[in-house]
Amino acid sequence: MLAFIGQRGTLWWHAHVLWLRVTVHGAIVNLPKLGVPYLFPKPNKEVVLVLGEWWKSDTKAVINQAQKLGQAPNVSDAYTINGNPGPIANCLANVTSGSREKYILKIVNDALNEELFFRIANHNLTVVGVDVVYVKPFTTDTILIAPGQTTNAIITTTQKVGKYLVAVSPFMDAQIGVDNLTTTGSLHYSGVVASTVTNLVSLSPQNSTKVANNFINSLKSLNSAKYPAKVPLTVDHSFFFFTIGLGINPCKTCVNDNRVVADTNNITFVMPKTALLQAHYFNISGGFTDDFPSKPLMPYNYTGIQPKNFATNKGNFNPNKDPKTFNLVVPVERNTVGVPTGGWTAIRFRADNPGVWFMHCHLEVHTTWGLKMAFVVDNGKGPLESVILPPSDLLKC
């Protein structure tokens, strides 16, 4: 048994080597402490739904081929819900009909490269938590979930005894190739007979920016006395301004004499030979450099559409105007945040955990292309604010 302090909700564990996380992953369900109730009526049952992506080929071959050619990797051949790429005779969950029957869905997006829409026929979803925080509950018919994120949502099974489609499909509003398939499963009410026809639902089109924004804008932290939002109201180091994007590097052996790369402030991450934490802890020179530019080297000018929003927006960030629109009262605390295509996201964090921390894109293809960097958080005062000694059996190579 593991006890999490100050965190509640669902976490996602995953491999971080090559594309192995495609199958090496799962959910860590973090229940309230014994005797501490949920903030909502206790659900009758909890259902963990891990959404994933599936390739006919070995994913290692897929990414290796892409890297060799310098091109984008093949998109997946299907999405999965709990490992199933399509409807199965069995169902995802059996539920009972009744106005007091509540089920909590713990949804994890483990897809490698796609943000996903999630919906259930004839059922609204009340979102109560994301990652490991409670949120101000809100009702929606569609959940948007990015790779690495988790969402806890409650459904009430007040519908007629029947079968209800559960559907998952991608959200992508840029002109790039995605796996555009939908995968489905079903929810069965007890008493349903095998021949019952499933109630269907259609998902929003792939480019539904509005549906995606509606969901993102509905997320507010609970900010109650017991679960305050703890927003850092002042900042010591304002504006690390990171532009993330794709580019091309010359590559003589690639198809078009160049390869696709991804960068942060025009710097593409190259995997080091020595682990960054080791290099930092043991003062190994040459392990990494600490001259990462805190802003882009040239003005970044993206010209796009500009829907109104608060701390996530399309178009160029305006350092004079946009900070005034930041939500400093009830922003949601997450470990993964979506950055809109051609847009920006502003985040604040407390550097209260010494060590070396990766900040990277959770679309695995971008991470492979180098969209990653690391923060070194120096030791503070005393042992509680210092990196602990490495274990005595730390591997030497």
Ligand SMILES: *[C@@H]1O[C@H](CO)[C@@H](O)[C@H](O)[C@H]1NC(C)=O
């Ligand atoms: C990627 O897709 C192309 C075109 O469909 C196919 O020829 C190739 O074999 C695929 N690569 C892998 C590794 O499956």
Ligand SMILES: *[C@@H]1O[C@H](CO)[C@@H](O)[C@H](O)[C@H]1NC(C)=O
């Ligand atoms: C749902 O109920 C059926 C019939 O009792 C059973 O075979 C099946 O395993 C159940 N499915 C789940 C996901 O619990």
Ligand SMILES: *[C@@H]1O[C@H](CO)[C@@H](O)[C@H](O)[C@H]1NC(C)=O
């Ligand atoms: C879902 O919520 C919307 C908006 O509150 C409402 O109009 C709709 O009837 C609800 N649907 C179901 C199935 O409860």
Ligand SMILES: *[C@@H]1O[C@H](CO)[C@@H](O)[C@H](O)[C@H]1NC(C)=O
């Ligand atoms: C899905 O993608 C495939 C392959 O790129 C394309 O042929 C097909 O038209 C797309 N389907 C839809 C509904 O966009």
Ligand SMILES: *[C@@H]1O[C@H](CO)[C@@H](O)[C@H](O)[C@H]1NC(C)=O
């Ligand atoms: C979404 O895609 C459809 C089909 O490709 C297109 O007709 C429509 O204009 C697009 N909508 C937006 C908002 O881009």
Ligand SMILES: *[C@@H]1O[C@H](CO)[C@@H](O)[C@H](O)[C@H]1NC(C)=O
């Ligand atoms: C980005 O990096 C490339 C390769 O190092 C360099 O040629 C280019 O001038 C840089 N661009 C900017 C805007 O700094």
Ligand SMILES: *[C@@H]1O[C@H](CO)[C@@H](O)[C@H](O)[C@H]1NC(C)=O
């Ligand atoms: C690394 O350098 C710092 C600062 O010079 C020093 O305090 C620390 O003891 C060194 N660590 C090791 C493991 O040598």
Ligand SMILES: *[C@@H]1O[C@H](CO)[C@@H](O)[C@H](O)[C@H]1NC(C)=O
């Ligand atoms: C950004 O690009 C647009 C369109 O090319 C141009 O009109 C505008 O002046 C540019 N802004 C900056 C700050 O360079």
